Amino acid sequence: MPVNLDTYLGVHAAALKVRSQRTEVLAANLANADTPNYQARDIDFKSALAAASGGKTGGVHLSTTSAGHIGAATVNGTPTADLKYRVPLAPSLDGNTVDTQLEQAAFAENAVRYQATLTFLSAKFRGLLTAITGQ
Amino acid sequence: MSSFKIFEVAGSGMSAQSVRLNTTASNLANADSVSGDPNQVYKAKHPLFEAVRAGLGANAATSAVSVKGIVENQAPPAARYEPGNPLADANGYVYTPNVNTVEEMVDMISASRSYQNNVEVMNTAKEMMLATLRLGQ
Numbered sequence: 001m002p003v004n005l006d007t008y009l010g011v012h013a014a015a016l017k018v019r020s021q022r023t024e025v026l027a028a029n030l031a032n033a034d035t036p037n038y039q040a041r042d043i044d045f046k047s048a049l050a051a052a053s054g055g056k057t058g059g060v061h062l063s064t065t066s067a068g069h070i071g072a073a074t075v076n077g078t079p080t081a082d083l084k085y086r087v088p089l090a091p092s093l094d095g096n097t098v099d100t101q102l103e104q105a106a107f108a109e110n111a112v113r114y115q116a117t118l119t120f121l122s123a124k125f126r127g128l129l130t131a132i133t134g135q
Numbered sequence: 136m137s138s139f140k141i142f143e144v145a146g147s148g149m150s151a152q153s154v155r156l157n158t159t160a161s162n163l164a165n166a167d168s169v170s171g172d173p174n175q176v177y178k179a180k181h182p183l184f185e186a187v188r189a190g191l192g193a194n195a196a197t198s199a200v201s202v203k204g205i206v207e208n209q210a211p212p213a214a215r216y217e218p219g220n221p222l223a224d225a226n227g228y229v230y231t232p233n234v235n236t237v238e239e240m241v242d243m244i245s246a247s248r249s250y251q252n253n254v255e256v257m258n259t260a261k262e263m264m265l266a267t268l269r270l271g272q
Contacts, residue, residue: 114263
């Protein structure tokens, strides 16, 4: 019986991808903490994971017919629909909506969850290895 | 791998904050550089930050930071009556830079914290990538 690696790994492979995309978005927020008029963004993890794990493809895509075209705002495949703007807790004079503490907390949480997903994947691979070696 | 973008984004943040720290150092160092000519006196410098797209196409939504330029504070310099100063003008006045030292100190702390933040982001991203490389071992 052939083993389909994708179904064997379950949701974790897609989750790892979305987690790494979210890291990127949160890193951009933290880097732009002092940029006037920058608006903080975040990924709606639930819908992004649903889209990434083979469900519906969220959002509408622009077709790019030339190498010079800039695609509709996506983060390595995450459609705009899953990339939301953060609602600021307090307004700021320079129009920046980054709350550093909040972003730091989100970044730390995301990093831990990324590690958790890695642990799940690691366990899956170990299980597979045990089955292969038969020991 | 897409995560390499994080290094670019956090690195741009670090370089922008170090430019800000540089202007702060320059402003604080010249806080007492008086001049006899109000047009020649040192003016406080501040960087202008701008969010730029980190890449075209697939990565268009993540923004790096770039320093758009450095602007000089256009507030008029304060005149001080110091007839004994060799730099004083005909009326005995010297002009002091429009540097607000308290403001600069606050700016310095803010820049230093933001820089540390970016370093942490970079470290965490590095750890995550290394952990991914160790996957299955």
